[in-house]
Structures are given as structure tokens and as C-alpha cells.
Amino acid sequence: MAVRxxxxxxxxxxxxxxxxxxxFDGDLRTLVQDMYETNDAANGVGLAAPQxxxxxxxxxxxxxxxxxxPTQGHVINPTVTTSRIPRERPDPREETEGCLSVPGESFPLKRAATAHVVGFDVDQRLxxxxxxxxxxxxxQHEYDHLNGTLYLDRLDDRQSKKxxxxxxxxxxxxxxxxWLPGVDPDPFGHDEDVDRVDEHDRGHEHAHSEGM
Structure with a gap:
């Protein structure tokens, strides 16, 4: 296993x-394990292979x-379908998104409230x-990565300009x-505040302030 x-x-x-x-072989298992290691080192909540x-x-x-x-997992060859995305502007206090491939930046983005995920694990189980x-x-964010779409591509006109x-x-x-997680400084500042984030709040805090 290695951080990439x-x-x-x-x-x-x-x-x-x-x-x-x-x-579905040993190379795929190594890829998934390396992705887990890299995501952990980056203090991420998700990571797609293209990243x-x-x-x-x-x-x-x-x-x-x-x-x-499960709190940690992976999916291979996924399909993600969603509920309707509301048309109103995103709330910058509650709907600001980040991305490990856009390090240190974050922008409000409206997303669907629900997503249905179907795919396979490394053992080809559904x-x-x-x-x-x-x-x-x-x-939705990770599935977009597999389709060549960054969250920046989905921003409204105001946020896209920024x-x-x-x-x-x-x-x-x-x-x-x-950038190399664990070696380069954390672009979202978690090196500084990780001790202040308890395990209960971890997912919500990181989703707002860092990347996927």
C-alpha cells in the first residue's frame, strides 16, 4: 500500500x-488500498481513481x-442516479463543496438530496x-470524476467566475x-485543526471544508 x-x-x-x-485482480486490489491510504493521508471523505x-x-x-x-467503502463500475436537483441558488453556509484536485478552494454548489448507487466490490459482489x-x-461528486466532470464544471455563473x-x-x-498528501501541507488546513475535530463530527466537518 502506498500514498499516491x-x-x-x-x-x-x-x-x-x-x-x-x-x-478484477491483484492490481485492482492494490489500487483500492492505495486509494484508501491516499484519502486518509489527505483527510478526505472520498477519492476517485482519476484523482x-x-x-x-x-x-x-x-x-x-x-x-x-459502512463508513469506509469502495465501488467499481458504479452507476449513480439522483433525485431532482433544486433550481435555487446554493446556500454558501450549508452547501459549499471542495475537491482534493482543486486543493484549498471551495465553492457553493446545489446537489440532489438523494443518490442511488449500484456497482461492484473488488470481489465482483454487487x-x-x-x-x-x-x-x-x-x-455524486465522485461519480462525476469518473465521467470527467469536476465540481467546478457544475457551478452557477456567479461561482464559476470565482x-x-x-x-x-x-x-x-x-x-x-x-500534491502529495502527508508530505505537502494539507491545503484545507486539517494539519492545524485535526485535534479539534472529534470522530462524531468528522464526516460533516470535512465535507464542508475539504475535498472529495
Missing amino acids: PIVIAGEPVLHRASALVTE IGVGLRVFIWKMENQDGV IEFDATGWFARCM ARKAVKRNGWGKPGGS
């Missing part, structure tokens, strides 16, 4: 649809939820569950950008 670099917006693998997994430069349809999560789903609230947001400025300010939007 997380690529940043502008890396081509983040902006194209990922390929279906066809080989570590692998264009395969795999994502993992580590997030408390109210849906009876996985199926319903997610609500912030867990549903995480599922995001474009942030991308330009940080020198992103081109290949070659990455």
Missing part, C-alpha cells in the same frame, strides 16, 4: 471519462452517514445502496500539477 500524488485540475485524466474495469492519475471507474469513500452504509444528505453529495479566477491565480488548468 493527487493530480490537480488541468491534468487530462480529470477531464475525460474513465474506462470500465475489466480485470491519482488512473483512468478507471473506481471510487472510495470514508464518511459518516445516516444511511446504514453493491447497492441509497445515500442522503452530505453522503449523497459525496457519491472559480476561473482561482484556477488562474493558482496556476492550474494545465497538465503537471499535483
Whole structure:
């Protein structure tokens, strides 16, 4: 198992649809374990394979939820369907999203309240569950990654303008950008406040302030 670099917006693998997994083998198990390790080192709530430069349809999560789903898990070749996304503007206090591939930035985004997830685990066993609230947001965010969509691509006009400025300010939007969790400073500041976040609040806190 190893922590892998997380690529940043502008890396081509983040902006194209990922390929279906066809080989459920030892390499796939290693990939999933490396994703768990990388997500933990990044203080993340979720991570998709393209975020570590692998264009395969795999994502993992580590997030408390109210849906009876294990706190940590993975899904391969998933399909995620959602309820209707409300048309009103997102609430910046309650609906601000972040992404490990857009490190240190966050923007309000309206998402569907529920998501239905179907896919497989590394043993090709069927996985199926319903997610609500912030867990549903995480599922939508990670599934978007597998389709070459960043959450920045879904922002409304006002937030999209701010995001474009942030991308330009940080020198992103081109290949070659990455950061290494556990070595580089945590871009969302969890190195500083991790002791103040108890386990009960972990999923909610991190979903608001850092990335997926």
C-alpha cells in the first residue's frame, strides 16, 4: 500500500471519462488500498481513481452517514442516479463543496438530496445502496470524476467566475500539477485543526471544508 500524488485540475485524466474495469485482480486490489491510504493521508471523505492519475471507474469513500452504509467503502463500475436537483441558488453556509484536485478552494454548489448507487466490490459482489444528505453529495461528486466532470464544471455563473479566477491565480488548468498528501501541507488546513475535530463530527466537518 502506498500514498499516491493527487493530480490537480488541468491534468487530462480529470477531464475525460474513465474506462470500465475489466480485470478484477491483484492490481485492482492494490489500487483500492492505495486509494484508501491516499484519502486518509489527505483527510478526505472520498477519492476517485482519476484523482491519482488512473483512468478507471473506481471510487472510495470514508464518511459518516445516516444511511446504514459502512463508513469506509469502495465501488467499481458504479452507476449513480439522483433525485431532482433544486433550481435555487446554493446556500454558501450549508452547501459549499471542495475537491482534493482543486486543493484549498471551495465553492457553493446545489446537489440532489438523494443518490442511488449500484456497482461492484473488488470481489465482483454487487453493491447497492441509497445515500442522503452530505453522503449523497459525496457519491455524486465522485461519480462525476469518473465521467470527467469536476465540481467546478457544475457551478452557477456567479461561482464559476470565482472559480476561473482561482484556477488562474493558482496556476492550474494545465497538465503537471499535483500534491502529495502527508508530505505537502494539507491545503484545507486539517494539519492545524485535526485535534479539534472529534470522530462524531468528522464526516460533516470535512465535507464542508475539504475535498472529495
